[in-house]
Amino acid sequence: MDQRKERILRAVVSDYTETVVPVGSHALAARYFLELSSATIRNELSELVDDGFLAQPHASAGRVPTDRGYRYFVDFLLPQEVVDPQLRRHVRQGFEAAEHDVEAVLEVAAAMLSRLSENVAVVTGPANAVSRMRHIDLVLVHPGQALMVEIATGNSAFQRLIEIDPLVDQEELSGWARRLNDMYVGLTADEVEGVPLVPGLAPGLQALGADVARGLRQLATRSALVIHNGVRNLVRQPEFEDPARLRAVLEVLEAQRILGDVLVQLAPQAGMQVLIGHENSIEELRECSLVLTSYQAGDQLWGTIGVVGPTRIRYGQVAARLQLVSQATGAALTRLLA
């Protein structure tokens, strides 16, 4: 692919991205190639079609980038976007209001990203890289019933009601809690389950080990949730005027699990990832692109954050802003969790 072809491909992509109208040789010549005639450009265009980078909606129409065309654009032609420092500041500030709750931070991240990217933002819930017990507490609710609170690394809390002997009072419970802390602090769910039974222990206390492990395990896998925000941006995209098409995408977004599986599966890979059109495995998102990266808080907590939009999404700008939001999210979570 020679340099002129690349220039032309880049011009087609950026023009189509703006106008959402197939771009013709005349428009191209007038706007980007004053030194070339439309005929020359026509020749180049037709070769780009032959090579699969562009397509023609119909015989006498202009050209539109194919998934392959976007792929080449993203891999080789993407201009380096710089984020306005003012925007950068604005993003940092946006997180300040929400710094008390992991989920609130993620909600803010999604809202911010959808606004900045002018598309749909998706964020997976936090997964704990390693979830270790930090503290257990037992509080008497009624006679016979207690509340077990577990705090894990990452400071996420899990609470659960448990049945106990009606004769056990808060004093005894506190003793139990001390024992549990002695036994389990610093362990993972698997390790908790591996701890052998202690002969002399109160039978009620003995039975708690399994509950503790279950809670820990649940804390580690809260990531099932997938927040999304910005559907309002989707409906004004011309490619989603057709309600059926829009519905298919919404179906996927609201199902959570479908998208969640893909995001979690891709998450381990470092850096920014771009999935264009058919490159993602979700049938309903064949006409969408995903721009993804991960957020990270220390070495404890991580998740995936990204943007879903039509394939003609502005990859450069979106990637830059996603980067910005993902870093700010990580920073906010780090501050939150210490």
Next chain:
Amino acid sequence: MDQRKERILRAVVSDYTETVVPVGSHALAARYFLELSSATIRNELSELVDDGFLAQPHASAGRVPTDRGYRYFVDFLLPQEVVDPQLRRHVRQGFEAAEHDVEAVLEVAAAMLSRLSENVAVVTGPANAVSRMRHIDLVLVHPGQALMVEIATGNSAFQRLIEIDPLVDQEELSGWARRLNDMYVGLTADEVEGVPLVPGLAPGLQALGADVARGLRQLATRSALVIHNGVRNLVRQPEFEDPARLRAVLEVLEAQRILGDVLVQLAPQAGMQVLIGHENSIEELRECSLVLTSYQAGDQLWGTIGVVGPTRIRYGQVAARLQLVSQATGAALTRLLA
């Protein structure tokens, strides 16, 4: 309004609700009034228009219910809907998977309700009717930093990192925690702030009162969040084919706060509420109806749950199913929180 007019109004509402096409005198006579001629029905229809219950999109079109027409229908003509016992069982079962986490229960409720109502479901987060301190714990994280865990009535937990004197160790912290429990258990946020400073207290401990109150206050107002689900159902409604109209509604749903304010404001009123078209105060929802009620877990926790749809929503069926889901939600939360 005589009985025949009521019958006709009911027929127009239910026919229009199904077909979304203005209903004419012929169709009415053929389908619902075999004993009357279309001319008679025409006379009645034109009186119903004069009274403001029906409207004509244009001079030679059939009739469409107005907001006032729906209002009359809802107030006086609503058939008593029974919910299929199988559906009832299905709803109960749907909650079983999610009984470990308040938010998860609410997510399930929203998903379920949107499916059953075939519209958008909205659920406000849980508010605690009275949030009183039940238990406080302090855990050393690093020297100089501790985790404060508060448990309030309703068993909601709040955690927060606080700065402390680096010389304070876990033993001393545990002593502090005992003091805090002695001082604050059973109090509300306001009362906590009203507790006078105690002269002999460690200065680090003294300062915690404000933090404790802040946590309590936050626990009581988590309701800010508004979950919604079922936007996919909205896009296939003919009244939202126009992207601009759809966008306006999405704007409101995704803003959370706008709808949240309305829901919280209406929440105290008991029973089921129906807001038809202009009756709600949100400009963008002028062409929507809200069917709302509240869920309740014991006397501790409550929130609003409801359905948003076009004004021609099936009020009877939606109300019955909303009732079902709201009860199941309350039951699930009650089991969860005891």
Next chain:
DNA sequence: CCTTAGCACTCGGGGAAGTGGAGTGCTAAC
């Protein structure tokens, strides 16, 4: 060999015109 002007051809979008039919209101008779 690449570039360009010229030209005939294609095709979709959009406006104009026409038509069918559902629906109305009114009148007069029962």
Next chain:
DNA sequence: GTTAGCACTCCACTTCCCCGAGTGCTAAGG
């Protein structure tokens, strides 16, 4: 009060046509 009959209205839909943007091809020029 009800109904048949009738003239009238108006939208939705189809058809038709045409404009113009855009193409591919050819042949001439650098």
